[in-house]
Amino acid sequence: MLDGKVIVVTGAASGIGKAIAVAAAAHGARAVIVGDLVPEPKEGGETTVDLVRSYGAESRFISVDVRDRAQIDALITAAQDAGGVDCVVCNAGIARPGDGPDVSEEDMDALVAVNLKGLLLTAQASAAAMAGRGGSIVLVSSMAGLKGTAVNLGYGATKAGVNSLAAALADAHGPQGIRVNAICPGLIDTTLAQSSSSGVSEKMAGLIARMPLRRLGRPEEVGHVVSWLASDLSSYVTGVALPVDGGQTAVL
Numbered sequence: 007m008l009d010g011k012v013i014v015v016t017g018a019a020s021g022i023g024k025a026i027a028v029a030a031a032a033h034g035a036r037a038v039i040v041g042d043l044v045p046e047p048k049e050g051g052e053t054t055v056d057l058v059r060s061y062g063a064e065s066r067f068i069s070v071d072v073r074d075r076a077q078i079d080a081l082i083t084a085a086q087d088a089g090g091v092d093c094v095v096c097n098a099g100i101a102r103p104g105d106g107p108d109v110s111e112e113d114m115d116a117l118v119a120v121n122l123k124g125l126l127l128t129a130q131a132s133a134a135a136m137a138g139r140g141g142s143i144v145l146v147s148s149m150a151g152l153k154g155t156a157v158n159l160g161y162g163a164t165k166a167g168v169n170s171l172a173a174a175l176a177d178a179h180g181p182q183g184i185r186v187n188a189i190c191p192g193l194i195d196t197t198l199a200q201s202s203s204s205g206v207s208e209k210m211a212g213l214i215a216r217m218p219l220r221r222l223g224r225p226e227e228v229g230h231v232v233s234w235l236a237s238d239l240s241s242y243v244t245g246v247a248l249p250v251d252g253g254q255t256a257v258l
């Protein structure tokens with residue numbers, strides 16, 4: 007599906023980003039550039055770079071803080087050195103345990119800086135690198151950006167902003183052959199899901215009981231969807247916010 011393509015993934019050392027990078031390699035990407043604050047996976051085990059290389063794809067770790075445009079530019083330049091950027095997955099994101107109606111100003115600033123401004127800066131640098139050749143930009147949002155929830159109030163607001171960015175950037179860059187889509191994962195089994203839901207495990211159990219597929223999602227189930235959005239198989243899809251949530255947001 008991704009034969010010959012060069013893919014960049016931010017926040018790719020751990021969790022969903024790692025699974026997106028590995029899925030891209032499994033689907034035939036030529037190179038997968040891994041951007042994150044640190045290379046070690048939060049959940050332990052092999053690094054993303056090693057896993058990607060085990061599929062025969064080229065890989066490099068680049069240290070990047072997505073709040074800093076100069077660092078993002080260095081990440082994108084590394085991908086251009088690998089032969090041009092075909093897809094950038096803007097995945098780096100954070101949640102805050104104390105999030106809710108009384109979210110602190112400090113936590114809200116942190117959420118906006120990484121989840122919203124960080125994604126916009128990454129998408130801006132990506133679109134500049136894709137000018138004249140086209141490409142696919144995937145923004146990792148959340149089902150919390152589609153529906154309101156008191157326990158993730160600030161986080162959800164940033165993700166609703168991400169969905170808006172996907173539509174607006176699709177409009178802006180479509181004429182240059184650059185597609186921009188958001189994916190909205192539901193409850194995916196990563197350390198972030200565990201940290202954002204501390205103290206609300208009863209609520210999580212209730213969500214799973216009502217969800218059509220009745221289980222947490224696996225990071226690789228998000229990875230395969232992103233590979234499709236990165237590939238030419240989705241060539242007429244742009245501007246969408248696609249739930250990958252076991253049907254959670256489809257039901258009352």
Ligand SMILES: NC(=O)c1ccc[n+]([C@@H]2O[C@H](COP(=O)([O-])OP(=O)(O)OC[C@H]3O[C@@H](n4cnc5c(N)ncnc54)[C@H](O)[C@@H]3O)[C@@H](O)[C@H]2O)c1
Pocket residue numbers: 016017018019020021022023041042043044048070071072073097098099100120124146147148149190191192193194195196197198199
């Ligand atoms: N896990 C879920 O249930 C779930 C659900 C919906 C959406 N998401 C979204 O998926 C994405 C990945 O989440 P995850 O569950 O894999 O989390 P995670 O905490 O396991 O991984 C996030 C990665 O982003 C990196 N990161 C954080 N801040 C960064 C920064 N400023 N610059 C660069 N990298 C940074 C971290 O180092 C980490 O490796 C996030 O955008 C998150 O909001 C997760």
